[in-house]
Amino acid sequence: MSVITPSPGALDDRGPIGSVPGVTQTVRHSLAIARRNLRKVLASPGQVLDATLMPVVFALIFVFVFGGAISGSNAEYRQYLMPGIMALTITIASRSSGLSLNTDFTNGVMDRFRSLPVARSAVLTGRILADALRMLVSQLVILAFALLIGFRVHTSVVSAAAAIGIVLLYGIALCWMHAYIGLVARTPETVQSVGMLAMVPFQFGSSIFVDPGTMPGWLRVIVANNPMTLVVDAARNLMIGGPVAHQVLGALAWSVGLIALFAGLSIRAYRRRV
Template identity: 45%
Template sequence: MTATAVPPPVTVVRTQPERIGPLLGLAHGLTLAKRNLRYAVRTPSSLIDTVIQPVLFLLVFVFLFGGAISGTWQEYLQTLVPGLMVQITMYASIGTGMALSNDISKGVFDRFRSLPIARSAPLVGAVLGDVIRYVVAVAVLLALAFALGFRVQTDPLSALFAFVLVVVFGLTLCWLSVLVGMVASTPQAVPGIAMAVILPLTFGSNIFADPETMPRWLELWIGVNPVTYFVDTVRGLMIGGPVAQPLIVSLFAVVVAHLVLLPLALRAYLRKVR
């Protein structure tokens, strides 16, 4: 009787995943940002907040309320447009959390885990894609505003700085949107939660009307609302007025928001992608 040969034991070597550098991680994020933009182009319904909202807000508020607030809609147009630039980016930032939550619910993140990409790439891609959405939203708003008669009363460099500041403000709120998207139970819950924060910030500000015409308690809230200072800065840069003091407060608000929201958003995101 011959003995059966016993195969040698197999040694399983567990290899650690290759460490991905920040530049390669950024490249992965840019690739996923292109993916998000292609999806937005192929699904026009996802562009409602980017293209349709600026048009609707400008037309509705200028022609329905312009005469009652400022006497003529032409005069109200000059005051309203800088404020709407801030508001539109705030609303557009909601798309970041919705996109991330939607990808997680559909299992897209499970596919990302099987790819040799940085764990931060989907988040970086969503945020970078939103930069383009902010630029498009504000550009659409300004194009219509100029067609209606809005004019920059300072200089092109100041107007460009106002544009950049609005985009920076939108990026700051991206982290709030990411946080909401990571803690919300479903993608459909993200807009409701985010709007519960954004609505008091926008309508409880000086975007639409002079705070001096409002009740004292609301005027006090507007005085501490950071959106008020962003609007004052953008107005000063585009149509004239004080800039230094509201700009300092605005930049301070950006720093504080990043210090608070960024760690919370990253922690919630990393917990989801593990």
């Protein structure tokens, strides 16, 4: 009996054998892998706590310890800070995308995926889908906490939902960025270190904690063009009032641009590694 060798085209997006799956199959595979990733989160709820506990601690310290010194009033600073804390939450939660992918390679899970008739792109999209849902839960938890300590939405439910949506879209963009880091780094420790260092300038060089108007002129230019500032200001103005057109358009442009860039880089890195 002769041995049939699969053509190179059969290796593009599926497993080692078989034709390339269509869109419907790819979506189904992505949802199945997302389900698998969510089950891992349910088995280890510390992943959700890690993404919510640190922002809560930050909020408590800054509002009740530094709030009076920064803004003159804890209540006034609370209104300013909490939308920023919502955005800070996704910068922390998004890091798990890269760490989980890198760990799956280290543990041999990716070798198992390669042997299955699963669309290769579904491995990445399933990871991002699961992390997006986890970030949404984190956003709702932080918003509930904000309301509990006295934060109030001064606009409408629709505007508040739009604010969450903008923050979540930016979080998805960061997930793709961290996914790329996880795919090119060799160890989980490297992923954690690089991911944290990459986010620190975005977190503290933004309008999360203080009004950029109090910063030196040269720094204000940098902060004004930081995508984090645009996302935070868009969410803040959507929830407590203020101009939103420039901030929303800027936040959307940055998010879509980052997704386009890092999704492409991640797919290329994944194909090289598998």
